[in-house]
Amino acid sequence: MAVPEASLRQLSFKDFASQQFNLRLREDFPYEEIEWVVGMKTPNEKCAALVHVLYEDELRHEPANEVRGWISWHSGRTCKIALAIAERAGFSDDQKAVLGRAALLHDIGKIGIDPAIVNKNGPLADDERSVMATHNRISQAILKYAGLGTEAALAAAHHEHQKTSSGRQRNDLIESEHRDMKQHADLYPLMAVLELADMTDAMVNFDDRPYPNHMQELFAAAARDGTLGDAVFQQIAENPYLDKEILFEDLVKVGIARAVEMRKE
Numbered sequence: 001m002a003v004p005e006a007s008l009r010q011l012s013f014k015d016f017a018s019q020q021f022n023l024r025l026r027e028d029f030p031y032e033e034i035e036w037v038v039g040m041k042t043p044n045e046k047c048a049a050l051v052h053v054l055y056e057d058e059l060r061h062e063p064a065n066e067v068r069g070w071i072s073w074h075s076g077r078t079c080k081i082a083l084a085i086a087e088r089a090g091f092s093d094d095q096k097a098v099l100g101r102a103a104l105l106h107d108i109g110k111i112g113i114d115p116a117i118v119n120k121n122g123p124l125a126d127d128e129r130s131v132m133a134t135h136n137r138i139s140q141a142i143l144k145y146a147g148l149g150t151e152a153a154l155a156a157a158h159h160e161h162q163k164t165s166s167g168r169q170r171n172d173l174i175e176s177e178h179r180d181m182k183q184h185a186d187l188y189p190l191m192a193v194l195e196l197a198d199m200t201d202a203m204v205n206f207d208d209r210p211y212p213n214h215m216q217e218l219f220a221a222a223a224r225d226g227t228l229g230d231a232v233f234q235q236i237a238e239n240p241y242l243d244k245e246i247l248f249e250d251l252v253k254v255g256i257a258r259a260v261e262m263r264k265e
């Protein structure tokens with residue numbers, strides 16, 4: 001017998017987000033659409049519905065510079081890069097399915113943030129940056145509420161480049177924001193691959209974003225002289241937040257090659 005949707009959902013998403021994640025979401029947040037996803041049966045159906053919610057929401061808040069749906073494009077590419085790495089790393093089909101869904105939805109939390117901040121064409125002020133830094137927790141809340149608990153843990157753990165460059169310690173992130181991570185040590189390899197794929201796309205496809213990226217000049221020059229892959233690799237190799245034991249050189253190269261390939265497509 002089918003379980004009525006109301007019994008699947010004890011709390012409204014608004015209450016869930018504020019009570020369990022201490023989140024205050026933007027005024028016109030699409031609460032009903034998130035609640036509607038709970039009633040779907042399979043993880044893939046839930047994922048497809050949430051990808052749609054993200055894309056529609058993005059188009060509703062079209063950035064001034066007309067980069068339409070850039071979070072969705074970034075998420076799709078992150079998924080392709082992550083799966084190319086996972087393939088080479090020999091992940092199981094189940095692991096790849098979870099990783100793929102988490103990659104497609106890791107940034108969905110940006111729909112909870114004021115679009116003026118998300119799409120700002122210029123550097124973020126400190127207060128804006130700290131609002132932006134909550135987006136992985138919002139992704140985590142959305143996915144957990146929707147019944148995608150494993151994907152939620154992965155989304156929670158994706159470390160933003162802004163955060164990692166701000167000098168905060170990985171342990172701080174784990175303690176204060178990534179509660180799920182500790183309960184999912186078996187997911188560490190998937191988390192590391194998602195983080196790598198996310199960062200690789202952000203660096204290789206920087207010109208798809210509405211705001212200037214501090215790497216922009218470096219990578220634009222590298223793209224012109226054909227050394228883009230080397231430049232990206234250098235940045236990743238220097239990132240103290242990536243676990244080098246998991247992300248050995250070969251996998252990093254696979255991710256970069258896929259990202260560069262997509263840049264040419």
Ligand SMILES: [Fe+2]
Pocket residue numbers: 106107135136158160
């Ligand atoms: Fe992100």
Ligand SMILES: [Fe+2]
Pocket residue numbers: 074078106107198
């Ligand atoms: Fe991302």
